[in-house]
Amino acid sequence: MMRQFIFIVCFFIFAAAGHAQFTSTSKKAVSRLQSAQAAYRAKKYKDAITQAQEALKADAAFVEPYLLMAAVYAETGNIERAVDMYKQGFLVNADFFPNAFFDCAMYEMRLGRYAEARDHFNQLIASAKGSEKLKQQAAMRLPWCDFAAYAIAHPVPYTLISLGDSVNSRFPDYWPSLSADKNTFIITRRLPVDSYTPYGSSNFQEDFYISSLKPDKTWTSARSAGFPLNTPDNEGAPTITADGKKLYFTGCNRNDGKGMCDIYLSVKAEAGWSKPRNIGAPVNTAHSEKQPSASADGNMLFFSSNRPGTYGGLDLWVTRKDAMGKWTEPKNLGPVINTTGDDCAPFFHPDGKTLYFSSEGHIGMGAFDLFVTRMDSSGKWEKPENLGYPINTTEHEEGIFIDCEGKRAYIAVTNQKEKDVDIFSFDLYDKIRPVAVSYMKGRVYDAVTMEPLQAMFELTDLKEVKTVFASVADTKGEFLVTIPAERDYALSVEMRGYLFFSENFTMSGKATADEPFFKDVPLHKIQPGQKIILKNIFFATDSFNLKAESKAELQKIVGLLNDNPFISAEISGHTDNAGSDEYNLRLSENRARSVVEYLVSAGIVSTRLIAKGYGELQPIAPNETPEGRAQNRRTELKIINR
Structure with missing residues (x-):
């Protein structure tokens, strides 16, 4: 009662x-x-x-x-x-x-x-x-x-659009979650257990259904996720990682449960979804842990729980993976977010800092309202903001999902007249939008054998030299990395025994995300003659002073040389054809020398390194266009012996 x-x-x-x-x-x-x-x-x-x-x-x-x-x-x-x-x-x-x-x-x-x-x-x-x-x-x-x-x-802009009969059914449909490429849209559907018992509070179970976005922007017919993901037990409140490979969800009153509700994980492979497993301690306890939301790279997991240490009923918590890939002791998000009431249903956007959640404790319309908060650069949460009316009403609002672009939200809405629950979308007004996020999708493979590689890939904020995304390619070498707008990033793809791959994404000043990037990444084994372009080594125009944004890439080179102590490398500088031959040669030599000096200062023995300037003698693109000249202004690393 x-x-x-x-x-x-x-x-x-x-x-x-x-x-x-x-x-x-x-x-x-x-x-x-x-x-x-x-x-x-x-x-x-x-x-x-x-x-x-x-x-x-x-x-x-x-x-x-x-x-x-x-x-x-x-x-x-x-x-x-x-x-x-x-x-x-x-x-x-x-x-x-x-x-x-x-x-x-x-x-x-x-x-x-x-x-x-x-x-x-x-x-x-x-x-x-x-x-x-x-x-x-x-x-x-x-x-x-x-x-x-x-x-x-003072209502906020809000126009609901039904996802239609392809996604919605005559039964309640809710808790949407979507992969970054929109190829996996997973929902919870509440179904009758049998056709004999009246459909009610006891004669139902929750299963997962999956749809995807077609090229014409319509949805495919939602199909049952099937066994082993769906079982006679209830499966609900799913969250899928950005790459669509891992699914966390809530399971309650299960034989392998630690408490009333626990968080489970299923992994997608070539044969389909794996048998879900309880993720165990320290996340799951004798209390209730539910409604998970995974960060884009899967290294953070937000959830609601009534475990000891709450400020009220249900609180929001977060756990992070350690260097071994194990979940660490969860931490309460604190009194800025959690209240003496229930705070639940978190959704952490792929921008890595914007959190949406439902609360009955913050000032709102009277029941559970939706709120947004953002994490600042120091890791502190800002005061939550109510999303406003009519997004929030006198009813119970929870379970919102925002797409990578940060423009469109998905939510389940109850039709009070028909007593049905369906999934709708609506466009977020500017003030409550997260940072727009694009993504790069591709495949990593051995450049010679073409065999897929389970390489590590890492996205680094160049200004803060901070990792914002880190994950591993799957068994087919496939990967997806999310790339938030408004910052500049270095992407590195690494695997032991291979030269790393370097890419740069300049997103500063962009309030919206670009179209997705699609790129296959061939990795070359470490052997004499192999070289890589260091796309995240930066110099000011007509200068050989390294910019601070170069630090992330320089540290990757230090790591490569430390992991392979028997190799030597040539660091070479290259220019476009602007300026005299003599000037370009001198500038390229000085730039190569600046890189070598940094590496030596970081502990690399100087006899393992050679600085060489080639000026404009080795172009890799025509100098007739700005884009071509930009490609020719580069720094390279070449293995010279092993």
Whole structure:
């Protein structure tokens, strides 16, 4: 039973036991009320209403029957009638049980009647007999009434578009999650267990269904994920990693569970999805861990839990993988995000800093609202912002998903008239958008044998020299790396025994993401004569001073040489054809020497390194275009012996 009923129900039980005075002296009215109380406790709600009405016929000034009928209507979902009963009871005797003002006001908030709710909260606060604890809660709810009234008067842009019959069904569909390339769109569908038992609270199970976006921007027909992902147990609240290869989800009351709800993992291989496994301690405990959201590279996992250390009911937590790929002890996201209420349903965007979640503890429309917060460069969370009305309503909003581009959201919406739940999309207004994210997708393979390689790839923020994405190619050598806009990045692809691959992405000043990048990456084994272009070594124009943004690439070279202590390398500088031959030769030599000097300062023995300048003598592209000249201005590393 909901918390709002506690005081009323306790009162009725107390009165029924003969320990309280009724407000009526009519024996017939009291007898009918006692019959109504007995019917209520037996959950015979129709009889309870009938007997309460008979009590009022015997004594129209009897307040208790109104409060009992309010409790019955509230418990059976007829909130509007419950409020009517409260109000009629208040007209008869407003001072009899002032705690009922709180319940009435909460239901009025559910109905969007915020001015009336404010009045009833204030009546409770002003009463002499009301519960002091409830008065404090009522005072805390007054700003909610003000916020909601303002939000309704100032709606945010919001146009829902149904995903149509290809995704939605005649059964409830919810909890969407989408891979970066939109090839895997996974939802939860609530299905009847059999066709014989009436479809209700017990005759259902949750399974996963999968769709994908077609070239014409329509969705394929959602199909069951099948065994072993779907089982006779419930599977729900999925999150798929950006590459579409790993699926985390919630499983409750399972034989291998550690608590009521646990987080499970399934991995996609050539044969399909693997048998889900419980990810175990330290993430899962004897309590509930659920509603996971994985970072784009799969190295962070956000989830909700009521484990010890919460600020209220459910809190948001995060766990990170260590160097061995094991989940570390989860950390609470702290009081900026978590409240004394329930905070749940996290979604961490691939931009690596924007978190959306649902909360009943932050000021909102009255139930669970959607919020957004962002992590700053120091790792601290900003104050959460309500997404606004009509994204948030008097109903329960949770389970939002935002695409990589940061423009479109997906959410399940309940059709109150038809009592159905379907998935819709809508465009986010600018203020609540995350940073736009593009991605690079391809395959890593041996340049000679063409065999796929399970190479490591890492995206580094050049300004902060900070890894923002790190993962490993799958058994087919396939990979996908997300690339947030507004920053410049170095991408390196590495595997022991091979020269690393270097790529640069200049995204500074771009508020939107480019079209995806598709690139296959051949890796060359470390042997004399093999060379790589160091695309993340930077110099100012006409200068041989290394820019700070070069540090990430320089450290990769240090790592390569330390891991292979028996090789020597030539660092060569190259220019375009602007300027004289003599000038270009001298500039290229000085630039190569600057790189060598850095490597020596980092501990590499100088006898293993040669600095060589070639000027404009070895172009790799025509010098007739700006793009060609940019390619020719480069630094290379070549293995000279092993």
